[in-house]
Amino acid sequence: MLHSNLLRLVARGGPKRWMSTTTKLTSVEVNDKTGIATLTLNRPPVNSQNVQLLVDLQSSIGEIESNKSRGLILTSACSNVFSAGLDILEMYNTDEERLRTIWTELQNAWIALYGSSLPTAAAINGHAPAGGCLLATACEYRVMLPKRLIGLNETQLGIIAPKWLMSGFLNVLPQRVAERALTQGRLFTTEEALAEGLVDEIANTKEEALEKCAAFIGSFTKVNPLARSLTKLQFRAENIKEFEKIRKKDVEDFVALASRPEVQKGMGIYLENLKKKSKK
Numbered sequence: 001m002l003h004s005n006l007l008r009l010v011a012r013g014g015p016k017r018w019m020s021t022t023t024k025l026t027s028v029e030v031n032d033k034t035g036i037a038t039l040t041l042n043r044p045p046v047n048s049q050n051v052q053l054l055v056d057l058q059s060s061i062g063e064i065e066s067n068k069s070r071g072l073i074l075t076s077a078c079s080n081v082f083s084a085g086l087d088i089l090e091m092y093n094t095d096e097e098r099l100r101t102i103w104t105e106l107q108n109a110w111i112a113l114y115g116s117s118l119p120t121a122a123a124i125n126g127h128a129p130a131g132g133c134l135l136a137t138a139c140e141y142r143v144m145l146p147k148r149l150i151g152l153n154e155t156q157l158g159i160i161a162p163k164w165l166m167s168g169f170l171n172v173l174p175q176r177v178a179e180r181a182l183t184q185g186r187l188f189t190t191e192e193a194l195a196e197g198l199v200d201e202i203a204n205t206k207e208e209a210l211e212k213c214a215a216f217i218g219s220f221t222k223v224n225p226l227a228r229s230l231t232k233l234q235f236r237a238e239n240i241k242e243f244e245k246i247r248k249k250d251v252e253d254f255v256a257l258a259s260r261p262e263v264q265k266g267m268g269i270y271l272e273n274l275k276k277k278s279k280k
């Protein structure tokens, strides 16, 4: 009896909890020759970060770390957008528990990428505002397509990016430039981002961006991987320590802020405007 039940489960693909009814929103492809993994965000039209995308992103990072890939390139399957940041629809008109889950998974995804011991690079093949910029700046290297926008525009939305969320941004920009950009909620064009050091190179196509990212990861071929990763993590240790100290309180702060009536109202107006703009 037990045996036949097991056989039935195997035939159906295993116990139910492993039978996901939804498709994964990220994919991983490892290049046989280079051993470099490309992790693609695939939630059209704009890769807005809902809980599932954030959970899938963590699982793909885990997969890449355990399959002994030589490095990780993060990119997008959407033609003009790397990621539009947090899914505002998911944060709108919802309950506190959902808000708690959204923020916890954003934190988890960020720390998985920022704290990865692997060499990481972002092939930014489209716009990367807010949470999109967060993921790109969690990586060690950025290559971006021309005439797109990147930055932390939170103040333009009337919200505040917490300190940990600025860590990657502050790693690559001088304090003065970062402070001005964050207080203005500035989105940089690719060309401005290159001039300031927010991105490292420009590429004309996604393929070229992937090649440049692979070349960056390839630059570590002759470096001892353990020495490399420990050195990287020493640079990031202070930010990670600060983040770990406040991560629980940070979730509650977010829930309190995002559930305020005036913030919810702002989200509704912002969503309406986004929709109006996309219909034009």
Ligand SMILES: CCCCC/C=C\C/C=C\CCC/C=C/C(=O)SCCNC(=O)CCNC(=O)[C@H](O)C(C)(C)COP(=O)(O)OP(=O)(O)OC[C@H]1O[C@@H](n2cnc3c(N)ncnc32)[C@H](O)[C@@H]1OP(=O)(O)O
Pocket: 045, 046, 048, 080, 081, 083, 084, 085, 086, 087, 088, 089, 091, 127, 129, 130, 131, 132, 153, 154, 157, 159, 160, 161, 162, 165, 254, 257, 258, 263, 266, 267, 270, 271, 274, 275, 276, 277, 278, 279
């Ligand atoms: C706004 C208030 C948020 C309040 C949060 C409260 C507390 C938070 C405290 C701190 C948080 C900081 C951390 C991070 C925050 C974020 O990430 S918030 C998200 C910020 N993102 C943006 O401002 C980007 C908004 N999107 C755009 O500017 C553009 O869509 C684009 C990325 C430049 C791409 O342009 P385009 O290719 O022209 O695509 P469309 O604009 O036509 O969009 C297509 C459809 O996608 C919908 N959409 C776009 N972005 C989002 C999004 N972030 N969430 C949900 N949905 C989004 C858009 O409405 C279109 O939908 P329809 O086709 O009309 O149905």
